[in-house]
Amino acid sequence: MTATEYKAGSNLEKVLASGAFAVTGECGPPKSADGSVIEAKAKLLKGYVDAVNITDNQTAVVRVCSMASGYVAQQNGVEAIMQMTCRDRNRLAMQADILGASTLGIKNILCLTGDHMSFGNHPQAKGVHDLDAINLIKMYKDMRDEKKFQCGDEMTVAPELYIGCAENPFADPFELRALRLRKKIEAGADFIQTQCIFNIPKFKQWMQEVRALGLHKEVKILAGITPIKGAGMANYMKKFVPGMDVPQEIIDRISGQEKGAPQQAEGKKLAVEMIKELAEVEGVAGVHIMAVEWEVAVPEIVEAAGLLPRPAVA
Amino acid sequence: MITAERKPLDEILELVGDKKKILVAGCDTCVAICLTGGEKEAEILASELRILAEKDGRAVEVEHTAAIRQCEWEYLDMIADKVAAADVVLSMACGIGIQSLAEKFAPKLVMPAVNTNMLGMPQEHAVWLERCVACGECRIGLTGGICPVVRCSKSLMNGPCGGSHDGLCEVTGPEKEEIECAWALIWERLKAQGREELMFTDRPPKDWSKSSSGGPRKMVREEAKPV
Numbered sequence: 001m002t003a004t005e006y007k008a009g010s011n012l013e014k015v016l017a018s019g020a021f022a023v024t025g026e027c028g029p030p031k032s033a034d035g036s037v038i039e040a041k042a043k044l045l046k047g048y049v050d051a052v053n054i055t056d057n058q059t060a061v062v063r064v065c066s067m068a069s070g071y072v073a074q075q076n077g078v079e080a081i082m083q084m085t086c087r088d089r090n091r092l093a094m095q096a097d098i099l100g101a102s103t104l105g106i107k108n109i110l111c112l113t114g115d116h117m118s119f120g121n122h123p124q125a126k127g128v129h130d131l132d133a134i135n136l137i138k139m140y141k142d143m144r145d146e147k148k149f150q151c152g153d154e155m156t157v158a159p160e161l162y163i164g165c166a167e168n169p170f171a172d173p174f175e176l177r178a179l180r181l182r183k184k185i186e187a188g189a190d191f192i193q194t195q196c197i198f199n200i201p202k203f204k205q206w207m208q209e210v211r212a213l214g215l216h217k218e219v220k221i222l223a224g225i226t227p228i229k230g231a232g233m234a235n236y237m238k239k240f241v242p243g244m245d246v247p248q249e250i251i252d253r254i255s256g257q258e259k260g261a262p263q264q265a266e267g268k269k270l271a272v273e274m275i276k277e278l279a280e281v282e283g284v285a286g287v288h289i290m291a292v293e294w295e296v297a298v299p300e301i302v303e304a305a306g307l308l309p310r311p312a313v314a
Numbered sequence: 315m316i317t318a319e320r321k322p323l324d325e326i327l328e329l330v331g332d333k334k335k336i337l338v339a340g341c342d343t344c345v346a347i348c349l350t351g352g353e354k355e356a357e358i359l360a361s362e363l364r365i366l367a368e369k370d371g372r373a374v375e376v377e378h379t380a381a382i383r384q385c386e387w388e389y390l391d392m393i394a395d396k397v398a399a400a401d402v403v404l405s406m407a408c409g410i411g412i413q414s415l416a417e418k419f420a421p422k423l424v425m426p427a428v429n430t431n432m433l434g435m436p437q438e439h440a441v442w443l444e445r446c447v448a449c450g451e452c453r454i455g456l457t458g459g460i461c462p463v464v465r466c467s468k469s470l471m472n473g474p475c476g477g478s479h480d481g482l483c484e485v486t487g488p489e490k491e492e493i494e495c496a497w498a499l500i501w502e503r504l505k506a507q508g509r510e511e512l513m514f515t516d517r518p519p520k521d522w523s524k525s526s527s528g529g530p531r532k533m534v535r536e537e538a539k540p541v
Contacts, residue, residue: 087468091519113468113475116485127468134472135519150519168476173501176513180473183514195476242477242484 007144007190008162010107011079012051014313015286016191016220021279022286023307024081024193024222025049025298027073029064038069041295042076048299049078050310051108053193053288056083060120067097071104081164082106085114090130091139091150098140102159110164110193111136115242134187137165141188163188168195169206170245178209185219192219193288196226196237199245200277207281216283223278226290227297228267231255268301275305315435316344316408317442318351318428323362329425330402334373336363337400338427339393339415340380341407348442351406351428353380359406359427384411390418397422450524450531456512458503463520465496471517473497 006013015022025045030037038054045052052073056066063069070080082101084094098109113133117125131139139150140163147158167181181192197203203223210216228234231254238246250270257266275287287307291297302308321329330336338360346352360378367374379396381389384407397403397419404427405412416424432444447464453471454461463469467485474497477484483493504510522528 113470116467116477118467118485129469130522131519132468132470132472133475134516138516139519166476171474171476172478172480172495173474173498176473176501179514183472183516187516243479 008107008160010051010162011313012081012108013162013190015050015311018311018313020311020313021307022220022222023049023302023310024051024053024286024288025078025295026053026055026288026290026292027069027295028055028058028293029066029069031061031063033064035064035068035072038064038072039076042073042078044295045298046077047310048302048308049289050286051079051081053081053083053110053290056085056112056114057088057120058083058115060087060115060117060122060125062121067101067104067106070101070106074105079108080106081108081110083110083112084136085112086129086131086133086136087114087117087127090128094131094136095139095143095149098143098159098161102161107160108162108164109140110166111140111189112166119242133165134184137163137184137187137189145188162190164191164193165189166195167192168243169197169203170195170199171243174206177206178213178215181210181215181219182213185215189219191222191285193222194224195243196224196290197274197278198226198250199247200274202245203278204281207283211283216285220285221283222286222288223281223284224288224290225271225274225278226292227271227294227301228254228263229294229297230259230263230267264297268297268304271297271301272304275301275307279305315347315433316410316430317348317432317434318345318406318408318430320350320355320359320406320428321426323366326359326363326404326425326427327366329427330363330404333401333423334375335399335401336360336374336376337396337403338363338376338378339384339397339403339405339407340378341382341384341405341411342380343383343385345406345408345411345428346380348436349440351408353378356380356406359404381407381411381415385414387414387418390415394419447525449520449522450528451521453517453520456515456517457500458507458509458512460496460500460503462496462500465494465499467493470497471520473513474501 027041054066054070066082070082073080111133117127142148144161147155165184234251237244257263338356340351340353340356342352356378360376363376379393381393383389402423405415406427409430412426433446434442434444437443449463478495481498483495
């Protein structure tokens with residue numbers, strides 16, 4: 001693929017286009033104006049991931065914005081995937097922010113609906129939801145490919161964007177999930193990252209439907225992995241995190257170890273095993289490692305999964 | 315219909331302040347049907363205020379009345395005398411009725427005794443569910459007669475988010491009550507209608523200028539105007 005054929009020419013896009021198995025990470029910005037936190041997380045992940053998601057007020061809790069954090073991450077050597085939720089911005093803000101992000105050199109964007117306000121620390125906030133994630137994908141695609149704003153007005157310089165979105169293979173109605181992915185691809189998604197996978201058989205069943213529709217050839221699918229830090233976290237995710245499917249045997253496996261370092265070691269071991277298994281699934285183009293407030297575990301997991309060194313693409 | 319809930323008594327007392335002549339004005343249309351602000355509820359609130367005043371040793375006069383509809387000028391004429399005699403009117407109508415009353419009898423002090431909360435319907439006896447937000451651009455013809463703008467917690471237009479589970483929304487109501495996933499309902503309805511393909515058609519962004527985002531709305535029916 002020549003440079004001119006890239007949609008944005010981001011590192012992530014090039015790695016995926018090369019056919020290499022991609023690795024993305026995740027960085028949650030701090031709940032204060034402390035930019036050094038982002039800097040430290042970026043330095044930790046540099047060389048171990050192809051790009052890092054910068055969350056956008058994740059779980060509806062106020063944090064440093066994803067644009068500024070993404071910029072800081074890139075200044076520190078890790079390419080950003082800027083998350084953008086429909087919860088906090090209307091179409092004016094979402095277009096203005098993508099132009100701003102683009103001028104700062106951010107090319108990967110992840111279009112999300114966003115966790116509902118009721119889960120966060122400002123449950124009394126007014127949810128915007130002017131557009132939904134599919135509307136957002138389409139709007140950004142039109143900005144990039146047609147040089148058009150959502151209203152139809154034209155712009156002189158279009159943002160260069162590699163457009164991603166999320167998909168949860170474990171949500172209901174299950175029969176809709178692969179078809180909904182097709183809708184996202186039709187809207188303009190270039191890559192998707194899945195919800196954390198713990199139930200591998202169900203994920204494989206979903207991938208079978210995805211392949212039956214030929215969607216794995218139209219979009220790059222990154223399988224979501226969350227290393228489990230302890231039995232408490234596994235139980236919490238099972239009970240309280242929306243859309244999460246954590247089978248009991250996973251919880252039992254972690255609980256079988258002593259609290260602390262032994263459970264952490266088991267969590268990392270499990271993550272490595274899962275990455276290896278998912279990498280064998282036809283249509284999985286990479287892995288997205290969401291080590292929630294446990295970024296320090298990522299280098300070790302990536303190395304143990306045999307995914308080093310990360311490819312250098314021109 | 316429009317539903318409302320009565321404000322807590324403490325808040326009502328604060329709104330009334332030190333006024334001596336109080337009129338509690340009910341409305342015998344929507345808020346009467348949802349058992350919040352009809353004549354009967356106005357009478358109950360008036361009694362409560364009287365008992366409380368007596369207990370606290372305050373000398374107040376509390377009357378009650380009700381208009382057939384507080385949101386129409388002609389029905390307000392029928393309660394004009396009682397309004398004129400009061401220092402403050404506690405309206406138990408919806409926000410429309412309260413404002414009509416305040417406008418009709420301006421600058422009379424008119425206070426809300428209820429919080430208007432939704433356009434809903436009684437799903438079962440004494441349980442009301444929201445069904446419309448008057449967005450001004452109805453698309454339920456494409457969604458099996460189920461409105462995702464108001465019944466999906468995130469007003470999604472293109473199908474369920476990743477938080478739909480066993481037919482339920484990831485969001486729970488203020489009292490931790492379960493909420494049905496609108497898109498799960500829509501999918502089942504479309505399947506039953508044999509119109510599954512509607513689930514996969516692209517729904518462009520909504521035109522919110524037709525909702526309250528466009529500023530206060532106005533409707534004129536030229537053909538219905540008096541000649």
